[in-house]
Amino acid sequence: MRLKTLKLSLIYSFTTITVVSSQSTSNCIAELQTINPQSDLDVLSNCVTLSGSLDFGRDIINATIKGIQTTRGALRIPYGAKVQRLEAPDLSFIGGIMHLNGALNLTVLRMPSLTNVGSLRLTRPTESPYPYPTQPTISPYHHPANQPEDYIEVFEDD
Numbered sequence: 001m002r003l004k005t006l007k008l009s010l011i012y013s014f015t016t017i018t019v020v021s022s023q024s025t026s027n028c029i030a031e032l033q034t035i036n037p038q039s040d041l042d043v044l045s046n047c048v049t050l051s052g053s054l055d056f057g058r059d060i061i062n063a064t065i066k067g068i069q070t071t072r073g074a075l076r077i078p079y080g081a082k083v084q085r086l087e088a089p090d091l092s093f094i095g096g097i098m099h100l101n102g103a104l105n106l107t108v109l110r111m112p113s114l115t116n117v118g119s120l121r122l123t124r125p126t127e128s129p130y131p132y133p134t135q136p137t138i139s140p141y142h143h144p145a146n147q148p149e150d151y152i153e154v155f156e157d158d
Contacts, residue, residue, distance in 0.1 A: 032073070036060055044068060053096060056083055061105075065091055069113075072096070077103045079123075089113065097121055 027033065028047035035041055036057035044050065045067040053073030056063065058081050065088035074096035077083055085108040092113040099121045100106065 035063065038063060041065055056081055056086075058082060061085070063087070064089075069093065070095070074099065074118075077101060077106065081105070084108070086110070092116065094118060099123070 027044055028049065029051045031052040032055060033040070033044065033050065033052065034055045034057055036059050038060065041063060044065075047067065048069050050068055050071040050073065052071075054065075054071050054075045056077045058078065061082050062085045063083055065086075067090055068088070069090050070093040071091070072095040075094050076097070076099045077086070079102040081103055082105055083103060084105045086106065087108070087110040089110070090113055091111050092115050094114070094117045097119045098117050100109075101121075101123045104124075
């Protein structure tokens with residue numbers, strides 16, 4: 001009788017672990033993740049790969065993407081977002097567009113592992129003065145295949 005009770009307890013424990021595991025990765029396969037507080041990103045820290053896109057809400061100020069190495073969709077910061085600092089130390093691949101749409105408050109964008117982006121779009125509202133209110137610093141892109149003088153430049157249409 002005692003052995004049966006133990007056996008049932010073990011089966012119940014494994015079932016519980018499986019359920020928790022599937023709950024923690026269910027966000028990884030969502031088509032779209034909208035991030036407002038940092039806690040939304042913290043929930044995704046168990047995901048190595050996101051199947052969908054990552055959109056930042058207008059109210060997040062400092063964001064750190066931990067653990068995510070790949071997003072198969074886009075990474076977007078919308079016009080009017082308050083984000084000032086975005087760090088993604090592990091992110092190496094963005095399959096879709098990386099769109100910074102008038103992110104006037106963004107002063108730090110740090111993605112040291114990023115080696116592949118589907119496309120990059122930097123949009124600045126026409127009514128804003130150039131340079132941005134705080135001039136963003138875009139560091140050299142250090143991919144092993146690039147020359148030391150390679151970097152990203154932002155141009156203004158005349």
